[in-house]
Amino acid sequence: MSRPLFRSRPARALAASALAASLLGACGAGEKVAPVSAEATAAGAAGVQQAKESLAGWxxxxxxxxxxxxGKPVDLTGKKFTFVALGDQIPVIHAVGVxxxxALGAAGATVKICDGKFNPTAVADCLKAAGDEKVDGVISAFVDYQMAGPAFDALAAKGVKVIVGGVAPSGGRKADANLAFYDNTPRVSALHEAMSEAAIADGGTSTNVLWVRLMDSTTTTGASAQGIAKFKALCPSCGIAETEFTTANVDKLATSVSAALVSNPDTNAVIVPVDSFVPPVLQGILSAKFAGKVKVFSSSSDLAGLQRVKDGQQTTDLGTPVLFEGWKFxxxxxxxLAGQEVEKGSDFVTRAFTKDNVGGLTLxxxxxxxxxxxxxxxxxxxxLSAWGVK
Structure with missing residues (x-):
């Protein structure tokens, strides 16, 4: 797995540490990189200014x-729904379910939350249970269709309305009258790009980042790729390395982060896609003896994340208005239900929380x-007005 390398690392030293990093799933080691061109430096200066303007707006x-x-309002009074979370223990996912x-409760319906536990079998069990309970509809959150395709199709075949939410279509499945995708990947990708902008706005053209990529789904995998592409476009003269993980192997995250930092000693910024995964990343930073050397940037604005921002352990948290996201689902x-096309979630709504604005919040x-x-x-x-609810 070849990744761009920071620009002050001797090639011989990198080769040794790269092997250790690769054994732990960390990427970022490789060959010596040529000096930065004047064009790249100029582009980086412009990118830094753009990033600062974005952060100020957010x-x-x-x-x-x-x-x-x-067009044709639907009466939701008395209808029953199930919300299937990919992993309900992640605060942002749970809060979307809330x-x-x-939202559906305000329109007269009831909703049951079922935890998929980041496990295809558990997800399928949630979907089957919803069918057995004869619900009117199921909304899944961040579960790829191909993870539980037969279970999704079994529900739709029974006439249950199914929203495969938070992901793009996969497995060749097309939307129909009973099953559709609420694809909010444009919003998620924009959030990942915003994290890169936050790091560059803070560190300028001297930013050397470790991007910690979450590979749980096509959504998170694609969004992190977008975030990395944005970082490179805004600051060609900056350094970037990567390491990958999934929620299932989060117990190895601290070790892989530590290895990646040792392999890339010029690192001064770490981007973590979701607040829930910052604690093991901080462990990795301590293990590598990088405390005080790197700044941490993340998103989702869960309670622990904003407390870290307030305490100075985290520099920026790109906030997710979780209840609003739930209303979008x-x-x-x-x-x-109304027979309309299910729109993509392309609206990017966030707030950048920093030490400058988090102090006045009730945490x-x-x-x-x-x-x-x-x-x-x-x-x-x-x-509610758009739905025709009085």
Whole structure:
């Protein structure tokens, strides 16, 4: 696995440490890189300015996007739904389920959350249980269709409305009257690109980043690739290395991060795609004796993440308004029930949390499951009005 290498590492020393890193799934070692050109330096300066402007804009509370009205409103009163989470123990995924429950509940329905435990068998069991319970609809979150294709199809064959949410279509499956995809991969990719911008805005053209890639699904795999491409485009003169992991092997993450840092001693920034995985990354940083040498950038704005920002352990957290995301998933189900095309989730809504704006926030578990950190929930009435709910 060949990756670009930082530009001050002697080739001989890299070769030895690269072998150790590759054994642990870390990438980033390779051949000596040619000196940076004047063109790359100039491009990097422009990219840094762009990144700083983006971060400044994201530091404010977001403006909620418009919602497409439903042509033929659907009565959801008394209907039953199941929300199947890829892994409910991840705060951001659980909170999206809370948002779905709140949204459909406001329209008169009930929602049960089922934990897929990052396991295809558990996901399939959730889908089968929903069918056995004769629910009206199922919304999955971040589960690739091809992970449980037969179980998804069995539900649709029974007439259950199914939204395969948070992922792009896969396995050759096309949308039909009973099954559709709520594809929010454009939003997820934009969030990963924003993390690269946050790192460059902070470190400038001297940024040497370790990108920690989450490979759980086609969504996370593709989004991290987009984030890396954005980093390279904005700052060709910067250094970049990568390491990969999945939630199933998160116990090895600290070791792989440590190995990647040792292999790339000029690292001064680490990008972690989701707040939940920052703790093992911090362990890896300590193990490699890089504490105080690198800054950490992440996203999803869970409670622990914002507390780390406040305490100075994390530089930036690109926030995910989790309840709003849940309403977007629910909107996909309403569109499917109404016989309309389920729109992509292409609206990029975030807030950049830094030490400059996190101090005035109430940081507790209760507030996390509200819209307080994002300026309030005015979007909710917009959705209800679009659905024709009085």
């Amino acid at each position: 530091s404010k509370a977001p403006t909620w996007p418009k919602v497409t009205p439903i 948002g779905v429950t709140e 629910a909107n996909g189900m309403v569109q499917l 507790d578990a209760k507030t996390y499951l509200t819209d307080d950190w994002f300026g309030g929930g005015a979007y909710k009435q917009t959705f």
